[in-house]
Amino acid sequence: MLARDRSRVLVPGDSSQKAQALPNVEQEVVIGHLAGRIPDARKQSEAEVLNELLGLFGRRQVLLHQIRREVQLRGLMKIWLYFHVPLTVGLLVALVVHILSVFIYW
Amino acid sequence: MYFLVRKLTGRASGEALETEYQGDKLTLGGEPGAMVPLPGVGGDVTIQATGGGAGRISARRPVIAVAGVASSKATLAVGDAFELPGYALEVIAPPQGFDFALQLRARGKPASTFAGDVSLERHTWSMRKTSWLLGLAVLLLCLVVPAAGLWRSDIADTLRSTPLPDDGLWSSGPLVSAHQASGIAQECQACHQKPFVMVQDGACLDCHRDMTEHVDVAIHDAHAFTDVRCASCHREHNEPAMVSRRDKGLCVDCHAGPGAWEVPGKLPMEAVTAFTAAGHPTFRLGLLEPQGIGAAHGWEVRRVRPGPEPLRETSNLKFTHAVHLDPDKVQHEGTGAALECASCHTLKDDGEHFEPISMDAHCRSCHGLSFDIFEPELELPHGDLRAAIVAMEAHFIREFTDPELRRQRAAQKPRRVPGKRESAASCEGSGLDCGRAEALREAEYQFANTGCITCHEVLETGLADINDRWFVQPIRLTNDWYPQARFDHHGHQSQAADNPDQVCETCHEASASDAAEDILMPNQDNCLACHGEDRGAATLDCVSCHAFHPDEGTLSRLARDTAILQGGAP
Numbered sequence: 001m002l003a004r005d006r007s008r009v010l011v012p013g014d015s016s017q018k019a020q021a022l023p024n025v026e027q028e029v030v031i032g033h034l035a036g037r038i039p040d041a042r043k044q045s046e047a048e049v050l051n052e053l054l055g056l057f058g059r060r061q062v063l064l065h066q067i068r069r070e071v072q073l074r075g076l077m078k079i080w081l082y083f084h085v086p087l088t089v090g091l092l093v094a095l096v097v098h099i100l101s102v103f104i105y106w
Numbered sequence: 107m108y109f110l111v112r113k114l115t116g117r118a119s120g121e122a123l124e125t126e127y128q129g130d131k132l133t134l135g136g137e138p139g140a141m142v143p144l145p146g147v148g149g150d151v152t153i154q155a156t157g158g159g160a161g162r163i164s165a166r167r168p169v170i171a172v173a174g175v176a177s178s179k180a181t182l183a184v185g186d187a188f189e190l191p192g193y194a195l196e197v198i199a200p201p202q203g204f205d206f207a208l209q210l211r212a213r214g215k216p217a218s219t220f221a222g223d224v225s226l227e228r229h230t231w232s233m234r235k236t237s238w239l240l241g242l243a244v245l246l247l248c249l250v251v252p253a254a255g256l257w258r259s260d261i262a263d264t265l266r267s268t269p270l271p272d273d274g275l276w277s278s279g280p281l282v283s284a285h286q287a288s289g290i291a292q293e294c295q296a297c298h299q300k301p302f303v304m305v306q307d308g309a310c311l312d313c314h315r316d317m318t319e320h321v322d323v324a325i326h327d328a329h330a331f332t333d334v335r336c337a338s339c340h341r342e343h344n345e346p347a348m349v350s351r352r353d354k355g356l357c358v359d360c361h362a363g364p365g366a367w368e369v370p371g372k373l374p375m376e377a378v379t380a381f382t383a384a385g386h387p388t389f390r391l392g393l394l395e396p397q398g399i400g401a402a403h404g405w406e407v408r409r410v411r412p413g414p415e416p417l418r419e420t421s422n423l424k425f426t427h428a429v430h431l432d433p434d435k436v437q438h439e440g441t442g443a444a445l446e447c448a449s450c451h452t453l454k455d456d457g458e459h460f461e462p463i464s465m466d467a468h469c470r471s472c473h474g475l476s477f478d479i480f481e482p483e484l485e486l487p488h489g490d491l492r493a494a495i496v497a498m499e500a501h502f503i504r505e506f507t508d509p510e511l512r513r514q515r516a517a518q519k520p521r522r523v524p525g526k527r528e529s530a531a532s533c534e535g536s537g538l539d540c541g542r543a544e545a546l547r548e549a550e551y552q553f554a555n556t557g558c559i560t561c562h563e564v565l566e567t568g569l570a571d572i573n574d575r576w577f578v579q580p581i582r583l584t585n586d587w588y589p590q591a592r593f594d595h596h597g598h599q600s601q602a603a604d605n606p607d608q609v610c611e612t613c614h615e616a617s618a619s620d621a622a623e624d625i626l627m628p629n630q631d632n633c634l635a636c637h638g639e640d641r642g643a644a645t646l647d648c649v650s651c652h653a654f655h656p657d658e659g660t661l662s663r664l665a666r667d668t669a670i671l672q673g674g675a676p
Contacts, residue, residue, distance in 0.1 A: 085233050090240035097249040101276035104256070105298040106305065 001079075003072035007064070027061040107131075107155050110200060110207040111142050122209075130154070132206065134190070135165075142210070147190045149178075155206035159184040159199050189213075247271050256301050266292055279343035297342070310336040311663050318659035325369050332666050339654075350649065354380070357648040380639045381646060388412060389630045392589045394582055395420055400565075405582045407589060418623040422563045422579040425622035432617075439471045447610040457594040459585055465489065473560060477548050478502070478529050479520045486552070491578055494558075498548050499572070503541030506533055527551040546572055553578075587627045591651045 009024035022029055034054045041047035109127040114120075127141050134142040134151040144151075149167035156162055163170055164179040171189040172180050180188060187196045193212055200207035252273045255262025265272035273294050281291060290296045297309045311317060319331050339351040357378065360367065364375035376387035390409040397403035401422075410417055430436050433444030450468045452461040465473075465488045475486040477498055484501065486494040505511050516532040527548060533540035551557060553564045553576040563579040602609040611617060613628040637646045655662075 082230065082233055082236075086236040086240045089237035090244045093241040093244040094248060097245060100249060101252075102278075104253070104301045105273070105276055105294055106303060 001072060001075050003068045005064075005068060026065065027057055031057050031061065107205045108203060109141075109153070109155070110204045112198065112207065112209045114209065114211040116212065126204075132208075144190060144193055144210075146192045151190060153182070153206065153208070156181075157205070159197070159206065161197065161206045163188070248275060252276065259295070262295075277343055279345040280347050281342055282347045282349040285342065285349075304335070305337050307336045307662070307666050310340070311666065315663060317662045318655045318657065319662050319665045320654055320656070320659055322658060323660045323665045326367060328665060332662075350654075352647045352649055354647060356654070357652070378648075381634070381637065381648070382639050383631070383634055385639070386630070389588060389591070389633075391417055391587055391625065391627060392584065393417065393419060394584045396422070396580070396582070400577060401580045401582070409589070412629065417625050419584060419625055421581055421583050421622060423581045423583065423622040424561050424563065427616040427619040427624075427626070429620075436472075446607075447614075447616065451610075453595055457596045458592060462585065463583060469561070475552075475557065476523075476526065477552060477557075478505075479523055479526050480505075480515055480518055480529055480531070482520075482523065482526075491576070492573060494552075495545070495549060495572055498552075499542060499545040501541075502544040502548070503538055506540035506544070507537030512537070525556050527555075542572075549576070587625070590656070592653065593651070 005025045007024040007027065008021040009029050010019055010021050011029075013019035024030060031054065034050055034057060038047055038050045038054065041050055107128070107130060109129070109132040111125050111127065111132075113123045113125065115123055125142075129141065132142065132153040132155075133140045134144050134153070135147045135149065136143070136145045137148070137150060140150075147169060149165040149169045151163065151165040151169065153161050153163045161182045162179070163182055166178065168176040168178045169190055170177055170180050172186070182188070182197045184197050184199050187194065189195065192214065193210060195211075196209045198207045198209045248271065252265065252271050252275055255265050255273055262272065264270075266274070274292065277294075285291065297305045299306065299309055321331060323331060339356065340349050341351070342349060358380070361375065361378040364377060368374050378387065379385040388411050390411045392407045392409050394405050395408050397406055430445055431447075436445055437443060438445060438449065450463060453459075454461055463469075470485075470488070475488060475494075476482045476484060477486055478484055478501060481501075486497055488494075505515055512532070518531065522528065529548065530540075530544055533544065535543075549572055553559060554566070558564055558576075558578055562581065565577040565579065567575055567577060569575050598613075599609060601612045605612055608617075613632055614626040616626055619626055635641075636644045639645050
């Protein structure tokens with residue numbers, strides 16, 4: 001409902017520290033990591049692959065953001081409908097009652 | 107076992123993505139962990155190879171459609187085609203080294219499902235159930251319960267005396283204050299006598315028994331008036347509460363062209379389109395006129411439209427407003443202050459008319475009717491000619507017949523009173539003769555010189571008998587100059603802000619009137635100056651001045667019964 005991003009990414013450990021899962025809000029950790037690795041690429045092909053991967057994660061970021069937003073809006077709408085639909089039905093019945101009562105006491 | 111799944115990408119003809127799977131069975135579907143992920147397909151679809159490229163497919167739900175028939179299991183041979191929701195599949199001959207091969211093609215967009223459960227139905231109350239409950243509650247509380255009172259009045263009374271909803275719930279607005287009475291305000295049935303039937307005139311006329319029709323239905327077509335329901339013009343439950351139509355159309359719809367309502371032998375009505383100089387006929391004054399000599403046949407009101415010559419009234423009174431309002435000539439008897447309009451004219455409770463002027467209340471304090479200076483406190487009776495003459499004769503005969511009174515009278519020296527005759531102190535002759543002679547002299551003086559003749563028109567007949575010798579013309583003052591209009595003097599007191607001492611004279615120019623025949627009523631222009639339709643703020647509607655139900659109209663109770671007799675619905 002709050003569109004909170006609970007993505008986590010497992011950062012592989014090395015000899016000094018264990019692998020740990022870090023929050024990866026809006027894919028920033030991965031994107032930051034990829035972006036940081038491009039200048040360090042030893043070969044051009046590696047840089048190209050990394051660049052492509054960065055582009056893909058960028059798209060993933062946009063898509064995830066849109067999905068999260070859509071799920072949030074759908075949730076909010078469901079909550080709204082929980083009030084809206086019964087009230088509307090109730091008011092429609094009230095409208096029918098009103099029309100009838102007008103003619104009862106014409 | 108080796109499975110081959112050939113997924114047609116649909117991008118170019120025949121372009122396909124082939125994937126190999128190894129295992130004792132092939133699982134397909136949207137569940138996490140399925141070997142062939144097919145988003146939107148539920149039911150744990152499983153395929154087992156039975157050799158020779160054939161196989162057996164099963165699922166926990168009937169999602170497998172073979173030739174359009176859904177089932178939860180099927181036997182597959184090479185060349186068989188079947189469908190899963192959103193996908194078309196075909197068993198193809200497995201290449202060398204494979205036990206089973208499938209060709210898969212997506213049909214349209216795969217049904218998407220969220221990994222997370224965003225549905226509230228399972229966690230909260232049901233929307234559908236809530237809607238039904240709310241709808242039923244409204245139906246029950248707003249219709250069924252109040253309607254129960256329609257069939258039994260004791261239920262209605264119970265509902266009204268408890269917090270339960272009663273038929274007052276259906277009221278669309280407040281009643282006017284006059285209808286906020288017991289027996290009407292809460293009792294809807296007082297007016298709405300039958301369900302689904304419009305309020306009938308009888309319901310109104312049960313209480314408004316003196317209500318009259320707009321016209322005399324003996325003269326005009328009864329149906330044109332009695333067929334119009336009371337409620338056509340008198341609408342209740344308005345907000346703000348207003349029970350009568352006040353729009354111009356109420357009158358102008360008919361009176362703009364009153365030709366259709368002409369009555370033979372009567373003056374045609376003039377057209378009215380608006381309250382402006384051009385749209386409204388000139389006001390007609392109701393002149394009270396004596397019928398026959400000395401008003402022998404009474405008085406009648408003749409309504410006259412003013413012409414170029416000013417109209418005169420014929421009340422037979424002699425009076426001058428100019429003198430009475432002149433502080434140098436007339437002062438209040440007690441205080442010595444100048445007279446003002448209210449010294450004589452007292453407004454009635456209706457705010458329009460004034461209490462009648464009478465000799466005893468308004469004139470006698472100055473214009474006393476004493477007739478004998480020897481006994482100035484004695485006064486003649488007023489309003490009865492014969493009683494006055496008898497009083498004079500009786501007094502003077504007694505004065506001259508009783509020796510003691512006659513002696514006292516001769517010895518007295520009364521003070522001379524201006525405007526009064528010097529009565530005889532003594533007389534030679536019998537008491538009867540002297541008394542009669544003195545009475546005749548006094549009567550002559552009263553009727554011909556100063557006394558009755560001051561205010562009255564006195565006709566001298568020339569007959570010898572003292573009782574028949576004079577005739578005093580009767581006086582009748584007009585009380586209602588505009589009988590077809592209503593007016594409120596109270597509201598017009600606001601004129602006092604500009605002219606506090608002479609607020610009446612703003613409209614009635616009394617101090618300039620020297621004769622009783624002058625008509626001091628303001629004309630139409632005086633009203634139009636403020637209330638004309640083209641004046642804006644103080645514009646009046648027709649019914650502010652005119653009554654729709656005039657006194658001369660037929661009694662509605664009778665007229666509407668007549669309408670029934672003439673073929674209307676009973």
